[in-house]
Amino acid sequence: MARGKVQLKRIENPVHRQVTFCKRRAGLLKKAKELSVLCDAEIGVFIFSPQGKLYELATKGTMQGLIDRYMKCTRSFHQAESDQMAIEKRILESKDEVNMMMQEIKLLGEGLRSIFGGEGAMTLDELHAMEKHLESWIYQIRTTKMNIMFQEIQVLKTKEGVLRAENKHLQQKQIDEHYGSFNIEPLTTNIPYPLTIPSEIYQY
Numbered sequence: 001m002a003r004g005k006v007q008l009k010r011i012e013n014p015v016h017r018q019v020t021f022c023k024r025r026a027g028l029l030k031k032a033k034e035l036s037v038l039c040d041a042e043i044g045v046f047i048f049s050p051q052g053k054l055y056e057l058a059t060k061g062t063m064q065g066l067i068d069r070y071m072k073c074t075r076s077f078h079q080a081e082s083d084q085m086a087i088e089k090r091i092l093e094s095k096d097e098v099n100m101m102m103q104e105i106k107l108l109g110e111g112l113r114s115i116f117g118g119e120g121a122m123t124l125d126e127l128h129a130m131e132k133h134l135e136s137w138i139y140q141i142r143t144t145k146m147n148i149m150f151q152e153i154q155v156l157k158t159k160e161g162v163l164r165a166e167n168k169h170l171q172q173k174q175i176d177e178h179y180g181s182f183n184i185e186p187l188t189t190n191i192p193y194p195l196t197i198p199s200e201i202y203q204y
Contacts, residue, residue, distance in 0.1 A: 021049060029057050042066065104133050 011017040025047055032043045036059035044066035047055040056063055107130055 017050070025055060029055075032057055033059060036060065042069075044070075107133060 011020055028047070029045060032045050035041055036043045041059070042061070043057070043059045044063055045055075045057040049055070058066055107126070110126070
């Protein structure tokens, strides 16, 4: 006689539910141990009973070691996934920027053709849009120009400091060489005591 298919749903009888939990828990842990032995796998199992009691199994090593290994693997996976998402985001942003620039170039070309006597005339909205783009481009050009000028000024200041230091070093070298050419010897006498001029101020 074929065995009937068990319907998976919550067991309402608390006694039957507890018995089933104990049997299935033991079977699950046994299967985990068998799988670890047969396939040389490292397995960790957490089970919380309806009352909140913890049952755990670590087939190799400790459960904390398994958790650390799991966290390391998931961290690497999430990091790689995050990097991939960042790359895709940058690609989309680059595409959007390129599309925007193409539209601006097209609008500028149409405006130039219209201004210099080409075919067609621009509407007021198109002229406003072109004016807005031109102001944005002028601002970007001026900002880039100011950054370049600031960098050049910093380079010139650095060169000025280096030249000042070199000039100071050369001047000090010339002074040392000039005074070093004279052999000045200390003045010595045969008198055992230094010469003194008698003072009449303290004579009585």
